Amino acid sequence: MTRTLHLGAILAGVGTTHDDWRDPDLPGDASVDINWYIDAARQAEAAKFDLVFIVDSPYITPDSAPHFLNRLEPLTLLSALAVSTSHIGLVGTLTTSYWEPYNVARQFGSLDTISRGRAGWNVVTTGLEGAARNYGRDQHYDHAERYQRAAEFVSVVQGLWDSYEDGAFPRDKAAGVFLDKSKQHALNHKGRFFSVAGPLALTRSPQGQPVIFQAGDSDAGRDLGALIADATFATPDTFEGAQAYYADLKARAAAKGRDPDKIAVLPGLTVTIADTQEEAERLATEQEADLDLDKLLVQLGRPFNYHDFRQYDLDAPFPDLSHVSLNGYKGHAERIIRTAREEGLTLRAAAWRFGRWRGSFIGTAETVADEIERWFVGRAADGFNIHVSKPGAFRQFTEQVVPILQRRGLFRTDYAASTLRGHLGLDVPVNRHSIRLAQVAE
Amino acid sequence: MTRTLHLGAILAGVGTTHDDWRDPDLPGDASVDINWYIDAARQAEAAKFDLVFIVDSPYITPDSAPHFLNRLEPLTLLSALAVSTSHIGLVGTLTTSYWEPYNVARQFGSLDTISRGRAGWNVVTTGLEGAARNYGRDQHYDHAERYQRAAEFVSVVQGLWDSYEDGAFPRDKAAGVFLDKSKQHALNHKGRFFSVAGPLALTRSPQGQPVIFQAGDSDAGRDLGALIADATFATPDTFEGAQAYYADLKARAAAKGRDPDKIAVLPGLTVTIADTQEEAERLATEQEADLDLDKLLVQLGRPFNYHDFRQYDLDAPFPDLSHVSLNGYKGHAERIIRTAREEGLTLRAAAWRFGRWRGSFIGTAETVADEIERWFVGRAADGFNIHVSKPGAFRQFTEQVVPILQRRGLFRTDYAASTLRGHLGLDVPVNRHSIRLAQVAE
Structure with a gap:
């Protein structure tokens, strides 16, 4: 099967940084306005994107970013x-x-039924x-326990989704x-963390089960992704880092007996596009100049459980954090510490580097398309999840970059499927009870 | 303020009985077809109903009713x-x-924001x-503990809904x-059952907070309703029973210092309508003749935790159930036992009486409207939640009965509000933090 590029649109209202909301084109209430989301999703669908993606977290502080x-x-x-x-997925x-x-x-089963097979769970x-x-x-669960719980949790949910075989309802x-x-099956799961009898009161959708995304980047996170994920939302900083992540994840999946082509690696991406490369770079620099260092320090602290970096000397080497818990965003936090040490970054430099969303492609529509192609062909990514919070940039992406990717034969010109699994080239999973019964019949 | 009638539409796909699904007009997959729900909701909205109502339970057995x-x-x-x-709400x-x-x-906060103030939680x-x-x-939680948990649970949820005062986002x-x-407030709740810090990451909708419905009929259920409910979904069998429930609930609310006019009592209702009274009664009898006694016995067992009534002699007096747990639908189960004893019902008679949805009005559009008016004027109800599972009957209700109610000045001819609280004549609750700050300022 030909490998094809996948595109997702991260719909995060006023954006995941501290400053996106000040974009003059972006309504200040975008994060709570369903019409903003509907318009953005339809724009992504018109551009034949695979999916829209909603980030989430069940905790805020007064210093959290606006969205x-x-x-x-x-x-x-x-x-x-x-x-x-x-x-669209x-x-x-x-x-x-x-x-x-x-x-x-x-x-998620109900969303999958309502959408007729377009649901995905990150x-x-x-x-x-x-x-x-x-x-x-x-106290939050310990990092290792969280990932053990997650693996069992997902297996329970997937078991419940198979409660009814096809044709259970004549x-x-x-x-x-x-x-x-005879086609209704209780799960009767009794595990280390969960006991769930079932059955679930819901038939399967046209895609069989919702697609599983996974975003963890620590060792345990990658193992979980290799085990359960149909796609990952990775956040590498560089092309080489992305290639290394890509190879590592696919190797882990193969080691678990899975087909590595059935896990799509889809990093997040922001784009800055202009008519010339110089103009795009000037725009990006201008946007950076607007950034507030205090807010970058808050954002830098987020993977360290909102550790307050404002207490340190900005121009001294990146501080020693051996007293700070890495139980939260462990993979991300460890990468920041490692990179700061290896590259001898000051706190100021680390704030600029890690206090923002990374993976930004800057240039003309043509050079941004080149960079996407380079990452895709170089197996640094199977596609990207594009941040939509700068409405102008997203319009430029769908109107200018997508047609180039289509002309190059990298991206679909129309949907060939009506389910998310179909878009991602994934098979419809056979219901586990139908498999078992078929084996018994052999 | 003039008292006005309220109407809700219970959207339950193929219906809450064992036999509704065999109606030739009803698609067999109505319960999982979003388009069926959208059409039914729009039909109710065209008839100016206050709300649609979704019943639910997180448990099934192979013998559960089709929906x-x-x-x-x-x-x-x-x-x-x-x-x-x-x-529509x-x-x-x-x-x-x-x-x-x-x-x-x-x-529910998000639903309230998406719908711009139309959400309600039963x-x-x-x-x-x-x-x-x-x-x-x-084991399920004990009945008394369940209601204590529910009261605390709702108070936590309502506290979280007030996380932001109006104007918190300049x-x-x-x-x-x-x-x-200064307008973001953590809850910091630490109670007997729940500890929740907050704040919730969501502003209030145009109706302030979602409306609270409550359906419990036991002593503890009525007390909870009197404490927290803006409306109740009661299930009385007779006019006199409904009057007694109505008076009791409103008295309990008044005893708690609440305005009894601010709790709407909205029993469930099925209707059978024809051009003549005789024809309607013939239809109702015909529908009953189609009922399967075995399925009525299963339905009768539901409030007794699916106790199997098929083991008893149908024509002997209603069985002694002193060995059966009433921990489930306690109020409903107790009423069945009490009525069976007081009226000397056989099991067969009890199955016919309680194994179906009650509150059925049978007649012409005019006599059904009369009966609605009698219940409303006689303070047996402030309105009704109409079962939509017989598509023909619901169409007759909206096209024939609603216009009569409108001509009599009992029911609105157009929406005067755009929120569920507005339809129900309820005030927008003032944010608790704004009240507190206003008091401090005095």
Whole structure:
């Protein structure tokens, strides 16, 4: 099968940085305005994107970035988008640390049914330790335990999604037979963390089960991704870093007996586009000049559980953090510490480097398309999740960059499928009970 | 203020009985077809109904009624309806026994924002004991504890909904001020059952907070309703029973210092309508003749945790159930036992009486309107939640009965408000922090 590029649109209202909201084109209430999301999703669908992607976290502080402070919840948001679009995939972030598997299975299953096979679940374990206090706990779960819970949680949810085999509901009005009871299956899971009997009261969608995304970057996070993910939302900083992540993740998947081509690696990406390379670089520099160092320091502190970096000398070497917990966004935090040490960064330099979203491609539509092609061909990515929070830049991307990618034969010119699995080139998983029964019959 | 009639539409796909699905007009997959729900909601909105109502329960057995076996989940369903309608209220059932308050506050808050002030939460504690095994527990919570948990759960959720005062987000792009931090409030709740810090990352909707419905009928259920509910979904069998419930609930509310006019009592109702009274009664009898006694016995067993009544002699007196747990639908189960004893019912008679939805009005459009008026004027109800599962009957109701109610001045001819609170004549609750600050300023 030919390898094809995949594109997602990260719909995050006023944006995931501290400053995106000041863009004059962006409505200040975008994060809580369903019409903003509907318009953005339709724009992405018109450009034949694979999916829209909703980031999430169940914890805020007064210093959180504007979008995090006040935003729609992913499942309700995506269900509203499901009936406002027809083809595009709908991926939402939800934590396995503070939900019940039965409720998650029902809600993502229901979204998958409402959208007729377009749902995806971005599985996270929550990086912000303060979230624990919103859920009756003093302490967040330990990093290793979070990932063990996540693996079991996902397997329970996937088990519940198979509660009914295809054809379980003959709905024969004349004979009065609604259900074929032989095709309803309880799960009766009893594991280390969860006990869930089932069955779930929901049939499977046209794509069989929702697609699983995973975003963790630590060793445990990559192992979980290799085990369960159909796609990953990675956040590498450089082309070489992205290639290394890509090779590592696919090798881990192969080691688990999976087909590495069935995990799409889709890093986040921001773009700055202008008519000339010089103009694009000037724009990017100008945007950087607007950034507020204090806010960069807050953003830098986020993977360190909002550690306050404003207490340190900006021009001294990156501080010793051996007393700071890395239990939150462990992979991301460890990479910052490692890079700062290896490259001898000052705190100021680290704030500029890591206090912003990375993976920014800057240039003309043509050179941005070149860079996308380079990453795709060089197996640094199977595609990208584009940040939509700069409305002008997203319009330039869909109107100028996408047609170039289409002309080069890298990206679809129309949808060939109506499900998210179809867009991503993934098979519809066979119901586990149908497999078992087929084996018994052999 | 003039008292006005309220109407809700219970959208339950193929219906809450074992036989509704065989109606030739009803698509067999109505319970999982979002387009069926959208069409029904729009029909109710065209008839100026106050709200649509989604029943729910997180547990099934192979013997559950068809709708329960395979259905959309309420929050995802209602969010899809929110962007498919413009005025009608959107009420969903969700249990306080197996959710986290923080997640419930976010999802109903988000639905309320997406719908611009039309969300309602029907608070239940789950009557089916088997649900426990879908949530890691061997035993369901004890009835009394369930209601204590529910009261605390709702107070936490309502506290989270007040996380932001009005005007908390100046979003001043020139000055770079997104949030007025003095208007963000953590909850810091530490109670008997729940500890939740907050704040919730969501502003209030145009109706301030989602409307609270409550459906419990036991002593504890009525007390909870009197404490927290803006409306109740009661299930009385007779006019006199309904009057007694109505008076009791409003007296309990007054005793708690509440205005009894601010709790709407809205029983469930099925209707059978024809051109003549005789024809309507013939139709109703015919529908009853189609009922299957075995299925009525299953339905009768539901409030007794699916106790199997098929083991008893049908024509002997209603069996002694002193060995059966009433921990589930306690109020409903107790009423069945009491009525069976007082009226000397056989099991067969009890199955016919309680194994179906009650509150059926049978007649011409005119006599059904008369009966609605009698219940309304006689303070047996402030309105009704009409079952939509017989498409023909619902069409007759909206096209024939509603115009009569409108001509009599009982029901609105157009929406005077755009929020559910507005339809129900409820005030927008003032944010608790604004009240507190206003008091300090005095």
